[in-house]
Amino acid sequence: MSLLEMKHIKKSFNGQEVLRDISLTVEKGEVLSIIGPSGSGKSTLLRCATGLETPDSGEIRYTGTFGLVFQNFNLFPHYSVIKNVTDAPIKVQKRRKDEVYQEARALLAKMGLSDKENAYPCQLSGGQQQRVSIARALAMNPDILFFDEPTSALDPELTGEILKVIKDLAAEHMTMVIVTHEMSFARNVSDHILFMDQGYVELEGTAEEVFASSNSRIRGFLGKFENI
Amino acid sequence: MAISVMLMKLLEGMGVSVMIFLVTLIFSLPLGLLVSFGRMSKNPVIRTIVKVYISVMRGTPLMLQLIAIYFGPYYGLGIPNSPGWKNTAVAIGFILNYAAYFAEIYRGGIESMSPGQYEAAKILGYSRAQTFFRIILPQVIKRILPAVTNETITLVKDTSLAFSIGVIDMFTVAKALSASQTSLLPLVFAGVFYYIFNFIVAFFMESIEKKLNYYH
Numbered sequence: 001m002s003l004l005e006m007k008h009i010k011k012s013f014n015g016q017e018v019l020r021d022i023s024l025t026v027e028k029g030e031v032l033s034i035i036g037p038s039g040s041g042k043s044t045l046l047r048c049a050t051g052l053e054t055p056d057s058g059e060i061r062y063t064g065t066f067g068l069v070f071q072n073f074n075l076f077p078h079y080s081v082i083k084n085v086t087d088a089p090i091k092v093q094k095r096r097k098d099e100v101y102q103e104a105r106a107l108l109a110k111m112g113l114s115d116k117e118n119a120y121p122c123q124l125s126g127g128q129q130q131r132v133s134i135a136r137a138l139a140m141n142p143d144i145l146f147f148d149e150p151t152s153a154l155d156p157e158l159t160g161e162i163l164k165v166i167k168d169l170a171a172e173h174m175t176m177v178i179v180t181h182e183m184s185f186a187r188n189v190s191d192h193i194l195f196m197d198q199g200y201v202e203l204e205g206t207a208e209e210v211f212a213s214s215n216s217r218i219r220g221f222l223g224k225f226e227n228i
Numbered sequence: 229m230a231i232s233v234m235l236m237k238l239l240e241g242m243g244v245s246v247m248i249f250l251v252t253l254i255f256s257l258p259l260g261l262l263v264s265f266g267r268m269s270k271n272p273v274i275r276t277i278v279k280v281y282i283s284v285m286r287g288t289p290l291m292l293q294l295i296a297i298y299f300g301p302y303y304g305l306g307i308p309n310s311p312g313w314k315n316t317a318v319a320i321g322f323i324l325n326y327a328a329y330f331a332e333i334y335r336g337g338i339e340s341m342s343p344g345q346y347e348a349a350k351i352l353g354y355s356r357a358q359t360f361f362r363i364i365l366p367q368v369i370k371r372i373l374p375a376v377t378n379e380t381i382t383l384v385k386d387t388s389l390a391f392s393i394g395v396i397d398m399f400t401v402a403k404a405l406s407a408s409q410t411s412l413l414p415l416v417f418a419g420v421f422y423y424i425f426n427f428i429v430a431f432f433m434e435s436i437e438k439k440l441n442y443y444h
Contacts, residue, residue, distance in 0.1 A: 052350065066351075088352035137351075
């Protein structure tokens with residue numbers, strides 16, 4: 001069953017075409033990674049998929065709900081960790097408080113943040129903040145979780161802890177769409193990979209297919225990453 | 229005149245000054261927020277009207293505005309001034325003037341918020357009102373507090389402008405006493421009272437700032 005279908009998406013900013021006819025499908029339980037050089041339109045595609053940008057043309061069809069994990073977390077600084085996670089389920093989804101708190105505590109435990117529920121975002125490391133933002137997104141019980149370069153604002157040693165969390169979610173068959181520059185991670189975790197270049201989908205396939213492809217564009221791109 | 233009598237008369241005037249201060253704050257703080265919405269409105273007509281209003285309020289003396297509001301209905305429309313009109317005119321003048329200043333402070337705070345906060349709220353499904361009142365406004369208040377403190381302290385001193393239309397605030401009393409007693413002492417006392425008033429205001433505002441210091 002496909003949870004998301006995007007067809008012929010086009011988007012320009014000030015006359016510059018950022019997305020030129022992009023189509024993709026996300027199946028339930030799959031992990032789709034979107035890779036490609038900077039400026040290839042990956043983030044814009046994700047912003048169109050999540051409604052933060054409106055495409056100039058094309059069609060987006062959803063089955064279910066989605067969450068988004070931002071590159072720079074965008075936690076609410078005036079809320080404690082637990083309030084960041086529980087506020088939207090209580091105020092937006094109007095769910096029962098005790099049930100939401102119970103679920104939020106379980107999520108924080110899963111993220112290794114049980115002792116931080118009363119801390120404020122400014123007291124946490126970048127990796128911890130990103131884990132809170134993942135918990136915040138998961139607390140809404142989304143059908144799809146989008147990640148917009150979730151480790152790009154983190155030090156290399158903090159990157160690993162976020163990648164591990166995403167891997168664990170993949171093992172639980174969480175449907176995810178991940179824009180990333182972490183190539184070996186993308187190769188390990190993804191069912192499908194979409195390689196974007198200059199606003200087009202240059203190549204699409206399973207992780208094995210994409211990484212073994214002889215396409216000159218992707219060879220050139222992957223060649224810039226040493227440990228592939 | 230005994231000093232104690234002088235002090236009593238000044239304190240009576242001080243009651244009026246405090247009233248002007250409180251009424252102005254209570255009404256101009258929320259009104260300023262509304263005005264800032266108008267100033268940031270996508271509708272060019274609303275935006276322009278509000279811009280002109282702010283420009284006039286900030287560009288002309290408050291004393292002149294008080295006089296205009298007090299005498300306007302009589303000279304402009306021929307409506308005779310009722311006895312209580314003085315106090316109402318002072319309240320209207322101060323509220324309209326301070327709302328304009330507060331609006332610009334709010335606008336600065338609101339426009340300094342990162343778009344990421346709105347985006348995170350949108351993805352989580354918060355309505356526009358929820359986004360503003362739960363996510364944006366609390367952070368804006370923290371950011372604008374030093375500027376609001378500044379404006380509030382200015383307001384304490386500005387209350388003395390009420391004398392220009394004959395409202396008997398502390399400054400009016402001090403001037404009258406000074407003239408009748410041919411002494412500067414009442415003015416010195418008035419100065420001390422204004423200072424104490426502001427000392428309390430600054431202390432109060434600082435304690436709010438400290439309370440909001442739990443995050444940055």
